[in-house]
Amino acid sequence: MDLQLLAALIVGVAAIILIILKTRLDAFPALLIGAIVTGLVAGVAPVELVGLMTAGFGNTLASIGIVIGLGVALGKLMEVTGAADALARAFVKLFGKGREALAMTMTGSVVSIPVFCDSGYVMLHPLARSLARRTQQGVVVLSLALAGGLVLSHTLVPPTPGPLAVAGLLGVDLGVMFLVGIPFIIVLVPVVLLFARIMGNKLEPFRDPSMFALEDEEANTRPVIGAFRAALPIVVPILLIVSNTASKALFPGTSIEAVTSFIGAPAIALLIGLVLGAYTLPQRGTERKEVVGWLSEAAASGGLIIFITGAGGAFANVLTESGVGSNLADGVGMLPLPLFLIPFLVASVLRVAQGSGTVAMITAATLAVPLVEAGTLNPVLAAMASACGAFLFSHFNDSFFWVVTKFAGLSGTKAMKAWSGMTTTIWVATIPLLFILWAIVG
Template sequence: MEVQLLAALLLGVAVVVAVILWTRLDAFVGLLAGALVTGSVAGVAPADLIEHITTGFGGTLAGIGIVIALGVMIGTVLERSGGADALAKAFVRMAGKGREDVAMTATGAVVSVPVFCDSGFVILHPLARSLARRYGRPLVTMSLALAGGLAVTHHLVPPTPGPLAAVGLLGADLGTTVLVGGVMAVVLIPVVVAYARYMGPRLEAEVEHELVPEAVSAGHTAGAATGTDGTDGDADSAPAPARRIDQEPADPGVSALAAALPLVLPLLLIVGNTVTAAVAEGTVLADVFGFVGTPAIALLIGLVIAVYALPRRGTGRREVVGWLTAAAASAGMIVFITGAGGAFGEVLRQSGVGDALADAVSGWPVPMFVLPFAIATFVRLAQGSGTVAIITAATLSAPIVHSAGVDPALAVASACAGSFVFSYVSDSYFWVVTRFTGLSGAAAMKMWSGMTTLLWVASLPLLGVAALVLG
């Protein structure tokens, strides 16, 4: 690989990591700065460099920005309306006595498709505590089961922001990615349950109950999801009463079927589009699914259903609009980071760095589908955020996996799986899980860092199987 191009890549990546770790700026600015440094060192003319950045930013968001915003809006409505609680109670009833940990894992896996991990855990942890107390199960077991279920789909299944951004950056088919990520998530759920059952009883004696917050209000819960101050934008709506951490959620007033519909229907439409395009191309059925199964249309349908089916009777229009406004604010930074990743990727392609790197690594004695996994692993360990790790891995590996002929959906799954590794103190979710459970120090690391690392290890052979299936 030419020395100048290698230097451009290394300096660009170093700038991204340095900005994220050691400045007051975030990944959005870091990726843009990395693109500028890479292009400048590679010898791209300033005017061309700016054009590459704007083209990459706009092109990426043209395909994925609307979808990210709609997915976050569905999750916010599900959260604020009580739909997440309804799903949790339904899964507990279906699982039966003695399998409450399985119910919590399944609940987390479903809820986390549109809802951020932190928020989902805050919403559902009171139910986990109630079940632990009622059935004599270790609290750590129930907390681990819930947290692990939330993490599995958060890392693997669109329309969760990280995987969804990787779909746009790598040009993958969304329906195929949902299938691959969904199958991997289903296989990893028993891993979550097994680790929770093994580690939970061993750590239960180390729970420090004074670490657990006394109460959580609905406003705080919303803030965890949206990144705002917890307000919904409706000055006329009174704040919801505080809810004790150990108090089981009240009846949410919405059925589990209604709560599931805005999640399941869009995914079915998207997958249906993929399937009919493959087996019924040119038919009326394929044309219909080609429209309603387009990700933006499918999620728009899901959002309409969520807005009209989930809020309690009497919920005012201004309140619901406030929820959506808060969701848009939450989605904004994710959209910006995704666009910045697209800008960096465009600079890598247009400057020749991507092609040169692809040529250099094509002779390495490792499968190319492992490359996004390795990059995501490094970035996750360096700065803590799984979403940033996925986006960075997809950005840097795109030219290489395309040149190597790796299926884009497989590359997405690889980047997502690598982002599992060793969640620790730089990851906000680490603190949510361990402090709500009441663990600190080595016990906290054993609880959550151990869980995420086990998922990271378990996902690697699944990628190998996916590589054989997808070719």
């Protein structure tokens, strides 16, 4: 192993972590500065280094930038039109009395596919409170069940921005990413439910019932739409993306593959979903400027994630072209450990250190790119390991921690037992799933 290249990797990653934690800069410039530091220590000429960063940034956004923007826009429409709330009520009706916690978890898992965790929780928590009051169940139980479902999809399946970015960086087909992520979620739902019931009942006596007392009144102001209408903009693009993946395997070289390759391309599929959402979700009489305003807000919130993803691509390209990546692949290849633990542990450390699961998984994926390109690590396994590592120990530096615990009426150590405990339990439960995936794909 070349010690100079190893030093370049260590110093570059350390620079990223220190910048995010200790300076006024966020992950976007941190990743770019990390790429510069890595390249210079590795001996790359400054002029060449700029070219590597530019190429990596552009190539990454060329493949995934449009998709992230469309996914965020679709999520915004789901949020403001009441579609997420409609899906929640449909799940409650579907699962029936006595299964309200399951209904909340499943609702969160579906709603969080296009909608950010924070927004989904704020929208749906009034329903959890209402169900708790009507069924005499604990608010904390239903709150944790809802939040756990939300964080599963937010972390594991596209078109949530984090998994989208990871798939783009590692070259994973989005349909494959979705089809692998769904079984993970199915297995993890019982984990969420068990933790929510055990810990929720223990913490219910410590809940402050005065928090957010007006939630239910605010929920009544949301528009009411049907579940089919609410689900259409999500289901259609997912089906198109999955059909594209399936047709490549079942009908290669046929006209069927040609058609599905176009309409099932992630950018086209999500564009179709966005158009459906723009014309089916808003209430009749909604003015054009109001819908355009919603989409503008989505562009603002999605812009940072797009920039971070591009910066991750720049860093990954520097790692690859400078030789740091191949040096890493040769070194870790001699370790008696599965290589997927590299991105998994990197994402875990970054998650605890700086709070953002999206930043953690994107950074971990950039470090996995050289391993994938060297053929020593399966890209799907690398993507899932990067995502799963980002579950670990959500705490005070994670905005979702505060949203979940304050709405649930918990504070201090009780809040950490509830939500930090939930995310850490999920993190532990993903480890055997990753080993099973490793045994399957190698």
